[in-house]
Amino acid sequence: MDPVEIIQHTTGGVIGLSWLMIAFPLVGATILLVFNRYTNRWGHLLGVAMSLASFVVAVLAFVELLGLPEAQRRQAVHLWEFIPGMVDMGLLIDPLSIAFALLITGVGSLIHIYSIGYMSHDPDRRRFFAYLNLFVAAMLLLVLADNYVGLFIGWEGVGLASYLLIGFWQFKPSAAVAAKKAFVVNRVGDFGLLVGMFLIWTTFGTLAFAELKPITAENPTTLAIGLLLLLGACGKSAQLPLQSWLLDAMEGPTPVSALIHAATMVTAGVYLVVRSGAFFFPEGSGAALAVAVVGAATLLAGAIIGCAKDDIKKGLAGSTMSQIGYMMLGAGLGPVGYAFAIGHLITHGFFKADLFLGAGSVMHGMNDEVNMRKYGGLRTYMPVTFATFFIGYLAIIGFPLLSGYFTKEGIIETAVHAQPILGWLAVAGAGITGFYMSRMVFMTFFGEKRWEKDAHPHESPTVMTVPLIVLSIGSVFLGGYLILSNRLMDWLAPAVGAPAARPEFHFTSTTGLATLALVAVGAAFAWYKYGRAEVPAVQPRGSFLTTFARRDLYGDAINESLIMRPGQWLTRLAVFFDNRGIDGVVNGLAAGIGGSSGRLRRLQTGFARTYALSILFGAAILTGALLLVGNI
Amino acid sequence: MGETITFWVLAVVSVGAALGVVFNRKAVYSALMLGTVMLCLAVLYAVQEAPFLAAVQIIVYTGAVMMLFLFTLMLVGVDTSDSLVETLRGQRFWAIIAGIGFAGLIVLALGNAVFSSQAGLAAATAQGGYIRSIALLLFTKYVFAFEVTSALLITAALAAMVLAHRERVAKKATQKDLSKARFLGDRPTPLPGPGTYARNNAVDMPALLPDGSVSEESVNPYIARYDVEQDRLPKDPKFAEAIRQRAEEESE
Amino acid sequence: MTTNYLILSGLLFSIGAVGVLIRRNAIVVFMCIELMLNACNLAFVTFARQVGNLEGQIVAFFVMVVAAAEVVVGLAIIVTIFRTRRSASVDDANLLKY
Numbered sequence: 001m002d003p004v005e006i007i008q009h010t011t012g013g014v015i016g017l018s019w020l021m022i023a024f025p026l027v028g029a030t031i032l033l034v035f036n037r038y039t040n041r042w043g044h045l046l047g048v049a050m051s052l053a054s055f056v057v058a059v060l061a062f063v064e065l066l067g068l069p070e071a072q073r074r075q076a077v078h079l080w081e082f083i084p085g086m087v088d089m090g091l092l093i094d095p096l097s098i099a100f101a102l103l104i105t106g107v108g109s110l111i112h113i114y115s116i117g118y119m120s121h122d123p124d125r126r127r128f129f130a131y132l133n134l135f136v137a138a139m140l141l142l143v144l145a146d147n148y149v150g151l152f153i154g155w156e157g158v159g160l161a162s163y164l165l166i167g168f169w170q171f172k173p174s175a176a177v178a179a180k181k182a183f184v185v186n187r188v189g190d191f192g193l194l195v196g197m198f199l200i201w202t203t204f205g206t207l208a209f210a211e212l213k214p215i216t217a218e219n220p221t222t223l224a225i226g227l228l229l230l231l232g233a234c235g236k237s238a239q240l241p242l243q244s245w246l247l248d249a250m251e252g253p254t255p256v257s258a259l260i261h262a263a264t265m266v267t268a269g270v271y272l273v274v275r276s277g278a279f280f281f282p283e284g285s286g287a288a289l290a291v292a293v294v295g296a297a298t299l300l301a302g303a304i305i306g307c308a309k310d311d312i313k314k315g316l317a318g319s320t321m322s323q324i325g326y327m328m329l330g331a332g333l334g335p336v337g338y339a340f341a342i343g344h345l346i347t348h349g350f351f352k353a354d355l356f357l358g359a360g361s362v363m364h365g366m367n368d369e370v371n372m373r374k375y376g377g378l379r380t381y382m383p384v385t386f387a388t389f390f391i392g393y394l395a396i397i398g399f400p401l402l403s404g405y406f407t408k409e410g411i412i413e414t415a416v417h418a419q420p421i422l423g424w425l426a427v428a429g430a431g432i433t434g435f436y437m438s439r440m441v442f443m444t445f446f447g448e449k450r451w452e453k454d455a456h457p458h459e460s461p462t463v464m465t466v467p468l469i470v471l472s473i474g475s476v477f478l479g480g481y482l483i484l485s486n487r488l489m490d491w492l493a494p495a496v497g498a499p500a501a502r503p504e505f506h507f508t509s510t511t512g513l514a515t516l517a518l519v520a521v522g523a524a525f526a527w528y529k530y531g532r533a534e535v536p537a538v539q540p541r542g543s544f545l546t547t548f549a550r551r552d553l554y555g556d557a558i559n560e561s562l563i564m565r566p567g568q569w570l571t572r573l574a575v576f577f578d579n580r581g582i583d584g585v586v587n588g589l590a591a592g593i594g595g596s597s598g599r600l601r602r603l604q605t606g607f608a609r610t611y612a613l614s615i616l617f618g619a620a621i622l623t624g625a626l627l628l629v630g631n632i
Numbered sequence: 633m634g635e636t637i638t639f640w641v642l643a644v645v646s647v648g649a650a651l652g653v654v655f656n657r658k659a660v661y662s663a664l665m666l667g668t669v670m671l672c673l674a675v676l677y678a679v680q681e682a683p684f685l686a687a688v689q690i691i692v693y694t695g696a697v698m699m700l701f702l703f704t705l706m707l708v709g710v711d712t713s714d715s716l717v718e719t720l721r722g723q724r725f726w727a728i729i730a731g732i733g734f735a736g737l738i739v740l741a742l743g744n745a746v747f748s749s750q751a752g753l754a755a756a757t758a759q760g761g762y763i764r765s766i767a768l769l770l771f772t773k774y775v776f777a778f779e780v781t782s783a784l785l786i787t788a789a790l791a792a793m794v795l796a797h798r799e800r801v802a803k804k805a806t807q808k809d810l811s812k813a814r815f816l817g818d819r820p821t822p823l824p825g826p827g828t829y830a831r832n833n834a835v836d837m838p839a840l841l842p843d844g845s846v847s848e849e850s851v852n853p854y855i856a857r858y859d860v861e862q863d864r865l866p867k868d869p870k871f872a873e874a875i876r877q878r879a880e881e882e883s884e
Numbered sequence: 885m886t887t888n889y890l891i892l893s894g895l896l897f898s899i900g901a902v903g904v905l906i907r908r909n910a911i912v913v914f915m916c917i918e919l920m921l922n923a924c925n926l927a928f929v930t931f932a933r934q935v936g937n938l939e940g941q942i943v944a945f946f947v948m949v950v951a952a953a954e955v956v957v958g959l960a961i962i963v964t965i966f967r968t969r970r971s972a973s974v975d976d977a978n979l980l981k982y
Contacts, residue, residue, distance in 0.1 A: 604981050606982075609906075
């Protein structure tokens with residue numbers, strides 16, 4: 001079944017006011033940035049309030065959408081004529097965008113609340129909340145816009161906000177460099193998205209989702225558009241080959257990592273692919289296959305990187321890469337995959353935010369120590385953090401009946417049927433996930449105490465633990481609710497289309513059992529290495545493979561040798577040609593004119609009589625000329 | 633016939649006087665030569681049925697303008713610019729080439745022109761006579777130009793006043809100030825007058841100081857230079873040397 | 885006869901022009917300019933007689949007036965320059981150059 005037609009929203013109601021969702025956080029950010037330090041005292045409260053207000057609007061819009069029949073569940077809200085004759089700015093309220101909006105504002109609000117506690121000692125807390133609000137507004141514009149131009153503006157806004165937030169502690173050179181790196185790498189993806197948009201415009205003459213028609217057969221143009229959009233998605237979602245920024249981006253405050261690099265921003269790529277799915281990634285097409293391949297490759301790469309990191313946040317960043325890889329894999333498999341991909345995206349939003357905020361809570365208690373080799377045995381010192389983190393951990397490795405189990409199993413199941421090789425790679429990835437996440441838990445909460453001398457671990461304040469609890473509840477139940485009896489699939493059907501055959505969730509399928517077995521093996525191996533055995537406080541040298549993973553699979557080295565060095569040589573060559581060739585010609589010309597002018601100006605002697613002489617000569621010549629031609 | 637004779641006489645005189653204006657070294661002579669040319673032209677105007685212009689020529693040019701020239705000459709005096717030595721390389725040569733060329737072309741053009749016989753002004757002045765006809769044109773057809781001319785004259789008069797006016801920026805020095813300045817300078821006494829203790833009593837003769845030596849400062853530098861240029865140095869080598877030195881000082 | 889007058893006028897004009905070019909004393913230069921103006925006036929008067937109306941004489945009259953005004957201003961300028969630079973040479977006023 002194809003997606004239903006987008007209809008123009010006419011009646012009032014909350015959907016008509018859905019622009020408020022974007023306006024609230026935008027206003028919050030503006031107030032906090034414009035009124036600056038005058039808002040220091042209550043700025044964080046305003047930020048939270050704006051985010052919550054946005055969440056309330058999203059919920060009301062969701063409820064209103066629920067009340068409509070399926071054929072009317074895609075409503076376009078016209079706002080204004082943006083580029084006359086080309087783009088009308090408007091919002092598209094449909095099941096897909098509202099699902100994203102709920103995730104962004106819901107998890108975003110929880111992270112806002114958590115940040116009150118986490119950033120309470122930071123003198124720039126107000127600025128932090130301004131950026132968070134800006135980020136939420138941009139992300140909402142990204143998912144709510146009813147055309148590619150609006151999406152692109154949100155896309156760039158997200159890039160800007162992430163730049164500001166990653167580099168929030170810009171006094172640290174590493175943070176500044178990481179922010180710059182994220183920005184530059186994202187630019188590469190943006191370039192792809194932009195060129196893709198140009199191509200859409202020249203091919204179809206429109207950039208509005210409502211006017212683009214679903215395709216059944218792929219042609220070279222749509223393949224090109226699909227690959228360009230995929231490049232954009234790779235940049236935002238940290239997929240191979242544009243993954244390098246995500247690990248460095250952990251330089252930002254931990255709530256930033258949770259908000260941007262786990263729950264929302266990196267999902268923008270998945271959103272782009274799913275939103276464009278009907279237009280450019282039809283089931284079985286080359287573009288869709290490319291998406292799936294990229295996803296499978298990234299899920300393995302992220303998992304391998306995650307295995308070798310001692311920095312708890314970088315380990316989680318690797319796992320984020322990996323999980324987004326699962327979503328991309330799902331998004332490359334057509335409408336069935338869309339449902340699981342979005343489902344995994346939502347549950348991942350919960351448990352990854354849970355994990356990141358848990359990690360932040362640990363760091364909060366350990367003087368901002370991030371090295372897991374300096375943790376150990378923390379479960380008794382911070383019970384709530386431990387419990388919530390553990391739930392998130394179980395969810396992400398796919399422990400039966402928790403959220404991650406349903407959604408990940410769904411993706412793997414679909415993939416094994418559609419693309420067996422990629423499917424089994426995903427199974428292997430799940431096993432590795434079991435290993436590295438267990439390693440993280442064992443190194444942090446179990447085993448010996450390996451703390452620094454001045455560490456006094458303690459539980460975080462309530463304002464930080466409550467969001468953790470809420471998130472962990474979501475991590476437990478959400479997956480089952482969404483996936484069982486295909487609730488999410490039916491909900492999304494109007495927006496992304498429904499598969500020909502409704503899948504049934506099998507608790508005892510071959511792949512499911514194999515995955516579980518692999519996960520158990522991985523976890524057991526982690527227990528053997530890090531739970532039972534003593535963890536060395538200093539990183540051991542490790543094998544070639546370990547180094548390979550520690551160095552992020554040499555991603556930076558590859559970028560450097562393939563792009564940066566040749567680029568530098570190219571610029572040097574250009575500079576050389578500019579200096580010698582172009583400047584030579586230009587300077588030579590200028591010198592020639594200057595030199596001849598220097599001689600010519602000597603004619604200006606300053607003596608009036610010399611000038612008068614030339615006048616008389618002129619008069620004589622004129623008279624002569626008149627005599628010659630005028631016959632006077 | 634009478635006109636022809638008059639023309640040729642006056643033409644020769646005026647061209648000669650014009651050359652005199654250009655090639656006379658002394659500006660006063662040039663001025664007098666210019667007066668001659670103007671008078672000749674006045675006569676030629678009169679001959680050519682323009683008695684009014686002849687009168688104006690004599691009154692305005694030979695009267696007022698020439699007086700102004702002479703007056704200015706007296707103000708400015710004699711200086712190096714009167715020298716006929718050309719300082720710009722090639723200027724004189726090319727000027728004369730251009731002048732001769734221009735004159736040749738004009739003569740060529742006019743010599744080739746064929747004029748009908750002169751119409752004469754009899755018809756134009758038939759009504760009310762010559763002066764009335766002039767006045768009629770001046771005060772009817774050209775009345776606007778005439779009025780503008782008056783404005784021009786007033787403006788010129790004002791301009792001359794503005795240009796000649798010198799604003800006093802400092803208080804006028806009193807006798808006390810002057811004597812103070814003199815005693816603060818390097819010479820409290822006046823310069824020695826020329827001719828003092830000298831055998832000749834002339835302005836270009838240096839004074840002798842009480843010890844019998846020659847005082848160069850007693851001679852006006854302009855006069856010293858004049859003497860050197862005109863080779864009118866006194867026979868006594870002592871005086872001649874003093875005057876030569878004074879002239880050199882001045883040229884520095 | 886007209887041709888003779890005009891040739892005389894041309895000669896006087898050329899002599900004046902050469903004078904402007906070769907004399908350095910600003911006052912003499914000025915005199916040469918007056919010479920050129922007078923030469924023009926002669927041509928005007930001659931043409932008036934040739935064509936038989938008075939307009940040429942009127943123009944000559946205006947030329948005289950303008951020349952008078954010009955002499956006044958020009959000589960004032962010369963006097964002013966002389967007062968500041970102690971020189972009436974047109975070559976000494978040559979600061980406006982390359």
